[in-house]
Amino acid sequence: GAVVSQHPSWVICKSGTSVKIECRSLDFQATTMFWYRQFPKQSLMLMATSNEGSKATYEQGVEKDKFLINHASLTLSTLTVTSAHPEDSSFYICSAPAGGTWGAQYFGPGTRLLVL
């Protein structure tokens, strides 16, 4: 089946630095990708929809300047956490729609971010 990869799988950074997370669709093209944030023992919260060739659509309450999203090509979307703080520590997951099956998505394995 279709595969979505994320890199890195985990990252530790100092407070105030920026971290970039990549999401790639390996064997299919994705004009749309989704970015989620998952806190321990909580649900996946949709942060934004990444759109190839246009601006990302952010969910209410998500800071656009904090979480920069770039959909550089049909197989790559990046999420940059700018000026990271400890409260940004979380598990970030990306997904891409499974073409032909409405609503179904292919998920990446996630990136665990720890900000010290």
Added chain:
Amino acid sequence: AQSVTQPDIHITVSEGASLELRCNYSYGATPYLFWYVQSPGQGLQLLLKYFSGDTLVQGIKGFEAEFKRSQSSFNLRKPSVHWSDAAEYFCAVGAKSSGDKLTFGTGTRLAVRP
């Protein structure tokens, strides 16, 4: 706005026993419902989905789910659990009006006793 509730945070069953994971949704119209499984180090994988038609849907790995409109439920079942089924299970709801966006429940962590 749609919402999903998974009342059980953690469930432990013995290998070979039956399993039912509960999911209740809130949505004004007929929802599109999904069950995903998340194993450590792996991305969420679609187990099954319900769009319309037969209310009992079959999925992968021997799972099934039944849509009950009167109870706003979409419970996941498996007649005989295997140790490899230990994972986190998420119920999700979507709607055509919200594009491909999904709303997820908080998940149920399944442990399997040998």
